Amino acid sequence: MDNAMRVARRQPLTTGGGQTAYKTSRTLRNINSVTLLSFTTLTSMPDLVLPIIRSGSFNAWRKGLSRWALDPEYRQMMKNVGVAMENIIHDRMTYMYGAADGKTTHAFFNATMLTPWTDMNRQIAGATAIEAFIAMQKKTLKNWDETKPLAEQNRQFKTAYRFLKRYGLSDFAHGQRRGNETLADPGLLDGDNAVSELRRGIIKFADETIYAPNPNDIPMWGQTPFGALAFHLKPFPLMMTRMTGYVLNEALRHGNVKPLAYFSMLGPAAGAGALAVKDVVQMRGGEENREAAVRKRNILKTFGYDEKVHGNEHDVLGWVAEGAGHMGALGIVRDSLGAAASAVENGTYGQNRFASWAFGPTYGLTSAIFTGLAGLVDDSDNSNAKERSAVREVANRIPLVGGVRKWREGIVDLAAGEYDRGGSGWGSSWN
Numbered sequence: 036m037d038n039a040m041r042v043a044r045r046q047p048l049t050t051g052g053g054q055t056a057y058k059t060s061r062t063l064r065n066i067n068s069v070t071l072l073s074f075t076t077l078t079s080m081p082d083l084v085l086p087i088i089r090s091g092s093f094n095a096w097r098k099g100l101s102r103w104a105l106d107p108e109y110r111q112m113m114k115n116v117g118v119a120m121e122n123i124i125h126d127r128m129t130y131m132y133g134a135a136d137g138k139t140t141h142a143f144f145n146a147t148m149l150t151p152w153t154d155m156n157r158q159i160a161g162a163t164a165i166e167a168f169i170a171m172q173k174k175t176l177k178n179w180d181e182t183k184p185l186a187e188q189n190r191q192f193k194t195a196y197r198f199l200k201r202y203g204l205s206d207f208a209h210g211q212r213r214g215n216e217t218l219a220d221p222g223l224l225d226g227d228n229a230v231s232e233l234r235r236g237i238i239k240f241a242d243e244t245i246y247a248p249n250p251n252d253i254p255m256w257g258q259t260p261f262g263a264l265a266f267h268l269k270p271f272p273l274m275m276t277r278m279t280g281y282v283l284n285e286a287l288r289h290g291n292v293k294p295l296a297y298f299s300m301l302g303p304a305a306g307a308g309a310l311a312v313k314d315v316v317q318m319r320g321g322e323e324n325r326e327a328a329v330r331k332r333n334i335l336k337t338f339g340y341d342e343k344v345h346g347n348e349h350d351v352l353g354w355v356a357e358g359a360g361h362m363g364a365l366g367i368v369r370d371s372l373g374a375a376a377s378a379v380e381n382g383t384y385g386q387n388r389f390a391s392w393a394f395g396p397t398y399g400l401t402s403a404i405f406t407g408l409a410g411l412v413d414d415s416d417n418s419n420a421k422e423r424s425a426v427r428e429v430a431n432r433i434p435l436v437g438g439v440r441k442w443r444e445g446i447v448d449l450a451a452g453e454y455d456r457g458g459s460g461w462g463s464s465w466n
Contacts, residue, residue, distance in 0.1 A: 042250045042258060052260050060260035064267050067396040068140040070432040071268075076149045077313045081305035082156040082245055086163035088282065088302065089244040091198075091293035095170055099162030110158065116224060116234055118161035118241040143434070157245045164240035168204060168218045168233070171195040176209040185210070194291045202236035246274040265395040307358030318441035325441040332357050403428040410451075422451040 038048045047057055087096045102109045144150045174195035180188060188196070196208050206213040216223075223233045250258060252274065257266030279298075286295040311329045314320045320328030391399035410425020430446040431437045 038255060042255065045250075048255070048259055050259060056260040060263050063264060063397045063400065065139045066432075067267060067400065069143045069434055070437065071396060072143075072149075073147060073435045073438045074313060074317060075144075076147050076152050077309060077316060079149065079152060079156075080309035080312065081302070082153070083159070084297070084301040084305045085156075085244050085278075086160045088294055088297045089160075089240065089278065090163055090167040091285070091291065091297065092163075092167050092170060093297070095166035096159075096163045099164075099166045100159055102166075103159055103162040109162070112221065112224065113158045113161050116161055116237050118157045118238055153245060153247060157241045157247070160241040160244040161237045163244075164202070164237045165218070165233075167240075168199065168202070168207075168236065171198045172204075172207055172209070172218050175199070175214075179209045181210075190290060194289065197289065202239050203232050204236050206232070243278070246271055264397040265393070267395045267397070269395075303358035305358070310357060317439045319439075325444055327441075403432070419452050419454070423447050423454060426451045 038050060041048055047054070086099070087093050090096065103113060141150075172195070175192055178189055178192035178195070180192075185196075196205060199205050199208050204218070205211060207216060207218055208214055218233060223231050246252075253266060253270060254262075256262040257269075282294045282298045285291040310332075314329045315327045318325060318327045320326050320330045324330065387399065387402050391402070406421075406428045407425040410421045410423075413421040426447045427443065430443045430450075433443075433446075436442050436446075
């Protein structure tokens with residue numbers, strides 16, 4: 036209980052170790068964030084469709100997006116609601132006092148446009164929430180049967196009522212205490228209603244849709260110095276796991292299949308689009324995976340497929356599977372299965388990848404250090420493989436540059452020589 040209160044006050048946990056442990060953990064996470072997350076903004080492109088999946092309404096998203104895009108007063112209203120307020124406050128507090136992940140990481144995310152991208156999508160999610168709440172309130176009016184109690188209303192009413200209740204707005208359903216007040220009234224967000232139920236509902240919808248994980252979303256063990264290293268980069272797949280659970284629960288338990296339909300169609304499409312953009316920007320396509328072109332993808336290669344061994348392949352299904360995975364489908368479950376499959380199929384590389392997933396990217400940093408040392412001390416003339424691996428580990432950690440495969444491999448070729456089984460190591464490459 037004491038540690039829970041410390042988390043709420045942003046204080047170190049009593050079981051986490053001393054200040055040295057926290058500083059070391061923060062430094063390592065800063066290094067990992069700056070060196071590994073240069074293209075996170077592109078990875079986050081599917082955020083645009085998450086409000087559709089969460090609300091189960093394309094019309095609500097379309098109306099909210101158009102009003103937000105075309106009406107400056109509407110955008111100002113969304114800012115006043117505070118859907119991005121936590122990010123804004125965090126930004127100010129970070130530069131005044133520092134924060135758990137440090138000023139460096141926060142400045143880096145501002146430079147890569149991840150922070151403004153997240154703020155924009157949270158505002159779009161808030162606009163979608165308003166339109167979804169209005170539509171659901173109208174649905175309760177349309178489907179209310181005066182002759183039946185609340186528990187015996189039809190499925191359409193229950194779906195709308197359940198949605199409103201999830202965001203604390205059940206009193207606005209028809210037949211309830213405030214059912215005669217319309218959620219379309221902007222006065223519910225003004226003046227004395229600064230902490231109104233509608234405002235809280237909008238913020239909760241944005242929190243559940245566009246993820247900006249706070250201490251409430253992270254297990255307590257993941258907030259200790261060493262736990263934070265292992266949990267680093269896992270909050271997003273964890274949040275996507277929760278959304279997947281919500282979508283499946285609505286479909287299987289309550290018969291509301293709209294969120295599942297959008298999840299199955301728009302999710303893979305948005306993920307595939309993000310993958311295609313990253314292929315071009317990061318120059319990882321073409322015959323040698325070093326060109327600004329879109330890669331070929333298929334379902335079997337996702338699970339270790341080899342054309343020479345297995346024969347024909349199915350590209351479209353591969354795009355669907357990887358697109359869904361990139362969007363975050365199945366969340367942390369998919370991440371664990373993918374890491375395990377890689378460990379089985381790819382030998383030592385796969386084992387290191389699985390360990391990095393399980394214990395956090397800091398494990399990968401440790402592995403990179405040993406790989407680099409192995410390249411430095413290697414004096415064999417039989418191959419330059421170790422030298423190339425050493426340079427690749429260093430180049431991979433260069434912000435922005437390391438994320439573009441063509442540039443990264445060019446650095447490897449320049450510093451360690453092109454791949455040669457019988458080369459002469461560092462000597463020939465430097466000559």
